[in-house]
Amino acid sequence: MQPASSETQRQEAPSQGMTKPARTSKLRVFDLFCGAGGSSRGAVMAGATPVAALDMWELATKTYKLNFPDAVTYGMKANRLSPNCLLNDVGRIELLLASPECTNHSIARGNKPPCDLSRNTAFEVVRFAKVLRPRWIVVENVLQMKNWQRFKEWLSRLESIGYKTEVGILDAQYHGTPQSRRRLFVVADLDAKPSLPVPGRKTRKTVASILCRGEPKGEPWAFSLVKTPRRAAATVQRARKAVKALGEDAAFIMVYYGTDAAGGFQTLDRPLRTITTLDRFAYVRRNGCGHEMRMLQPSELAAAMGFPRDHRWTESTRRDRIKLIGNAVCPCVMRDVVKALVREET
DSSP states (O other), X not given: OOOOHHHHHHHHSTTSSOOOOOOOSSOEEEEETXXXXXXXXXXXXXXXXXXXXXXXXXXXXXXXXXHOTTSEEEEXXXXXXXXXXXXXXXXXXXXXEEOOOOTTTSGGGTTSOOOHHHHGGGHHHHHHHHHHOOSEEEEEEOGGGGGSTTHHHHHHHHHHTTXXXXXXXXEGGGTTOXXXXXXXXXXXXXXXXXXXXXXXXXXXXXXXXHTTTTOOTTOOOOOEESSOTTSOXXXXXXXXXXXXXXXXXXXXXEEOXXXXXXXXXXXXXXXXXXXXXXXXXXXXXXXXXXXXXXXOOHHHHHXXXXXXXXXXXXXXXXXXXXXXXXXXXXXXXXXXXXXXXXXXXX
């Protein structure tokens, strides 16, 4: 998506008439490929201050700006922004957060061949780090990024400019998030060997804890019967399978769209399974006529990602809202990553 013309003009002459954010003693953050601001929200939870962010999706930058109005927001491709211009606009950066494009590392692309131009956006992290020289860097991505043929080369590029690195996998459900979401994290430190946070206990927050989050008072979300002539046979069969396994009276979450290798359903007494950019989870319960269902709403999915209630979302279609949420970084995980990085300093 092309950025808005006003944003483009602003980036081509970033120092003309731009008000720089006030200096602060807090950790100053640049969020590269910022999306809806999940990483920055987690950094704020850890005591940091976002001062700049970039994303080429206009809806993402609008959402980010709603939540972090004092940060300079760039609506463009990363390779179009000069690190020196960024440095001139906002001053020093202590922490660089980045979630490079992940679809072409992931099975989410389906049968399409991977796009190297997309995967190579990870090298933008190195380009910015060379000029900004932040003390710390955090890169988040899908697990499959580690299988990328250029992953070792990319990591060695970071190390060649002075960074010590650590690579690991974190699961959101061990960081207070009601979702089982495993992601790759790469942390880097200019001065010392970095470390990732030690996973805590599995969260007690379950699917049940996020149900009805954001439901208007007096206007409950509508359900429809599971078994109708217009419902796909595979969906009805999946619901029957869940009822047979859990019992007639049990409510459950069902995978409504797409294939699933884990049975196609889950109980309400555990964290939600990994949220994607697709509208794929349905809440099913018994009624007087059998079983009824509704899709999980964006506000429920945002809660399952760990976004606080006061995180704001730009007006958009349901599909785009779910894409924003599914592409995001779980704030509570990023909070713990940032705290682990700066623990010795503080």
